Amino acid sequence: MSVAFSDAARSELERIRSRYPDREAAILPALHLAQREFGYVSDEAIVYLADLLGFAPARIEGVATFYTMYNRKPVGKYHVQICRNISCSLLGAEHLIEHVSKKLGVRPGETTPDGKFTLTAVECLGSCGTAPVMQVNDDYHESLTEEKIDALLDRLP
Amino acid sequence: METVLTTHFANEQYRHADTYLQFGGYEALRKALAGPRERIVDEVKKANLRGRGGAGFPAGVKWGFLPKDLSRPRVLVINADEGEPGTFKDRQIMGKAPHLLLEGIAIASYAMSIHLSYIYIRGEFIREARIVEEAVAEAYARGFFGKNILGSGFDLEVSVHRGAGAYICGEETSLINSLEGKRGWPRIKPPFPASVGAFGLPTIVNNVETIADVPWIVTHGGEKFAALGVEKNGGTRLIGVSGPVNRPGVYELPAGVLLREIIYTHAGGLKDGRQLKAVIPGGSSTPVLRPDEIDVTYDIESMAKIGTMAGSGGVIVIPEGTCMVRALHVLMNFYAHESCGQCTPCREGTGWLSKIVGRIENGQGREGDLELVLDVCDNMMGRTICPLADAAVMPAQSFLWKFRDEFEYHIKVQKCPFGNKF
Ligand SMILES: Cc1cc2nc3c(=O)[nH]c(=O)nc-3n(C[C@H](O)[C@H](O)[C@H](O)COP(=O)(O)O)c2cc1C
Ligand code: SF4
Ligand code: FES
Numbered sequence: 001m002s003v004a005f006s007d008a009a010r011s012e013l014e015r016i017r018s019r020y021p022d023r024e025a026a027i028l029p030a031l032h033l034a035q036r037e038f039g040y041v042s043d044e045a046i047v048y049l050a051d052l053l054g055f056a057p058a059r060i061e062g063v064a065t066f067y068t069m070y071n072r073k074p075v076g077k078y079h080v081q082i083c084r085n086i087s088c089s090l091l092g093a094e095h096l097i098e099h100v101s102k103k104l105g106v107r108p109g110e111t112t113p114d115g116k117f118t119l120t121a122v123e124c125l126g127s128c129g130t131a132p133v134m135q136v137n138d139d140y141h142e143s144l145t146e147e148k149i150d151a152l153l154d155r156l157p
Numbered sequence: 158m159e160t161v162l163t164t165h166f167a168n169e170q171y172r173h174a175d176t177y178l179q180f181g182g183y184e185a186l187r188k189a190l191a192g193p194r195e196r197i198v199d200e201v202k203k204a205n206l207r208g209r210g211g212a213g214f215p216a217g218v219k220w221g222f223l224p225k226d227l228s229r230p231r232v233l234v235i236n237a238d239e240g241e242p243g244t245f246k247d248r249q250i251m252g253k254a255p256h257l258l259l260e261g262i263a264i265a266s267y268a269m270s271i272h273l274s275y276i277y278i279r280g281e282f283i284r285e286a287r288i289v290e291e292a293v294a295e296a297y298a299r300g301f302f303g304k305n306i307l308g309s310g311f312d313l314e315v316s317v318h319r320g321a322g323a324y325i326c327g328e329e330t331s332l333i334n335s336l337e338g339k340r341g342w343p344r345i346k347p348p349f350p351a352s353v354g355a356f357g358l359p360t361i362v363n364n365v366e367t368i369a370d371v372p373w374i375v376t377h378g379g380e381k382f383a384a385l386g387v388e389k390n391g392g393t394r395l396i397g398v399s400g401p402v403n404r405p406g407v408y409e410l411p412a413g414v415l416l417r418e419i420i421y422t423h424a425g426g427l428k429d430g431r432q433l434k435a436v437i438p439g440g441s442s443t444p445v446l447r448p449d450e451i452d453v454t455y456d457i458e459s460m461a462k463i464g465t466m467a468g469s470g471g472v473i474v475i476p477e478g479t480c481m482v483r484a485l486h487v488l489m490n491f492y493a494h495e496s497c498g499q500c501t502p503c504r505e506g507t508g509w510l511s512k513i514v515g516r517i518e519n520g521q522g523r524e525g526d527l528e529l530v531l532d533v534c535d536n537m538m539g540r541t542i543c544p545l546a547d548a549a550v551m552p553a554q555s556f557l558w559k560f561r562d563e564f565e566y567h568i569k570v571q572k573c574p575f576g577n578k579f
Binding site for chain 2: 062070139
C-alpha cells in the first residue's frame with residue numbers, strides 16, 4: 001500500500017522546510033505531519049518521507065524509533081496515555097491505570113479489539129500540579145478520579 | 158508581592174497580542190532597540206539572572222561566551238522541553254503569557270546580534286505549541302519579528318519546533334541534535350554550543366522562564382530585579398508544588414522564600430492533615446530532603462549548602478505513609494526508560510538501579526543490595542557524556558542515605574511494609 005500527503009500537507013511541509021538552514025531539520029516536523037495524515041508512521045510512510053526529503057529510509061526510521069510519540073504501529077481511535085511518574089503516583093495514578101486497564105480489558109501497551117482505545121502508561125506529562133493526569137489524543141485531562149475517567153471515556157463516540 | 162511573570166496570568170486574553178500591548182507589552186523591546194546592545198547584557202548581568210532550566214548558570218555570563226566574531230550567524234534556542242518530573246512552569250508561561258517569552262526572545266536576540274531563533278517545545282504540549290505559534294504569527298504581523306523590527310534595522314526570524322517525546326531532549330546538546338532532525342543524543346563537550354551549536358553555528362540555549370524574565374529586567378533595570386531575590390540569585394522564581402497538598406500549582410515567589418513557606422503557606426500544607434515525610438525540592442533529579450531540613454531559603458546557593466538543588470523549581474511533597482522504596486523505584490524506572498543508551502555506565506547503571514530497587518520493593522532484596530546500589534551509583538556519577546546519569550544517581554544516593562532503615566527493613570522482612578501501592 002503506498003501513501004501520499006494531501007496537497008495541504010505538502011504545502012505545509014514546504015513552509016516548514018523554509019524555516020531551517022538545513023533540510024535534515026524537517027525530519028521531525030515531517031514525521032509529525034505523517035502521523036497526522038496517516039494515523040501512524042508505517043513502513044510505507046517512512047519510505048515516502050525518505051523519498052520526499054531526500055534521505056535514506058534508515059535515517060528517517062532511526063529518528064522515528066528514537067522518539068516515543070511516533071507510533072510505528074497503528075493505535076486506537078483514542079490513545080489514552082496515563083502518567084505513571086512520581087507526582088501522579090503519589091495521587092493514585094497506579095490505581096487509575098489499573099482501573100482503566102480493567103475497564104477497557106487491555107493492559108498498558110495494548111489496543112482494544114474494536115480498535116477504539118489504546119492504553120499507554122507514560123512518563124511525566126509536565127502537568128504535575130494537576131496530577132493525576134492523562135492525555136487522550138491531543139488533549140490533557142487533569143486532576144483525575146475514577147469517576148472523571150469513566151465519564152470521559154464513556155462519552156467518547 | 159512584586160511579580161515579574163504571573164501578574165496577568167488570570168487574564169485569559171493576555172495571551173493575545175492586543176491585550177499584552179494594552180498592559181505595556183513590547184515597550185521593553187522598543188526601549189532595548191533604542192539603546193546599545195551591551196547595555197542589555199549589562200543589565201542582565203546586574204540582575205543576577207540565573208538559568209531556570211535546572212543548572213542555574215548566570216544568563217549574562219553565558220551570553221558572553223558567544224564568539225566576538227560576527228561573521229558567522231548565531232542562533233538562540235529556547236528550551237521549552239519541560240520534562241523533569243515535578244516541573245510544570247514553562248507550560249504556564251507559554252499557555253498564559255506567550256508574548257513575555259517572545260518579547261524576551263526579541264530583546265535577547267538583539268542583545269546578542271542573533272537573527273535566527275527556535276522555540277523547542279516538548280511534543281506532548283500540543284495546546285501550548287498552538288498558542289505560541291499563534292502568538293508568533295501575531296508578533297510577525299505587528300512588526301516585532303521579521304525584517305527591520307520597529308524600524309530599527311534589526312532582523313529576526315523565529316519559529317516553533319516541536320519535540321516528539323524524549324526527556325533527554327531537554328539536555329541542551331540533545332535538544333540541538335533533535336532540532337537538527339537527528340536522534341536526541343547528547344554531544345560530547347567541548348565544543349560547547351556557544352562555539353559550535355545548532356547547524357554548526359554558535360548557539361545559546363536558554364530556558365523559557367529565563368528569557369521571559371528579560372523584558373521586566375529591561376523595563377525596571379537589573380538592580381531592581383536582583384533586589385527581588387537574594388545575593389547571587391536575582392528575581393522571582395516560578396515554583397511548582399505537586400503531591401498531596403491543599404493547593405498544588407505554580408507560585409511566583411522571591412528566590413529567597415523559605416521552602417517551608419512554599420509548602421505550608423503557599424501550597425496550603427498537606428491534605429487531610431497528613432504529615433510530611435520527605436520533599437524532592439527542585440525536580441525529580443534533586444536530592445531528597447527530610448522534614449527537618451526544609452527551613453532553608455529556596456535560592457541556588459542555600460540549597461547547595463544543604464546538599465541539594467532548587468533545580469527547575471519543582472517541589473514534590475511526599476506524605477507520611479508513602480513507601481520511599483517504591484517512590485525511588487518509580488524514579489529509577491523513569492531514568493532507565495529515558496537513558497539514550499550512548500554511555501555504558503548510564504545505559505547499564507540506570508537499568509541496574511531500577512532492577513535492584515524494584516526487587517527490594519517486591520520483597521526479593523538480597524543482603525548486600527544497598528551496597529550494590531551505592532556502588533553502581535559511584536560507577537555512574539561524573540562518568541558520562543551528559544548529566545542524565547548523575548540525575549539518576551542523586552535521588553538514588555539521597556534516598557538511601559536518608560531513608561536507609563526503610564530499605565533495610567524491606568530486605569529483612571522480604572516485603573513492603575506499606576502494601577506495595579501508593
Ligand atoms: C537530562 C537533562 C534534562 C534537561 N531538561 C531540561 C528541560 O526540560 N528544560 C530546560 O530548560 N532545561 C533542561 N535541562 C538543562 C539544559 O541542559 C540547559 O542547562 C538549559 O536549557 C539552559 O537554560 P538556562 O541556562 O536558561 O537554564 C536538562 C538537562 C539535563 C541534563
Ligand atoms: S549519560 Fe545517559 S542520557 Fe546522557 S548521553 Fe550518556 S547514555 Fe545518554
Ligand atoms: S508526574 Fe505526572 S504529570 Fe508530572
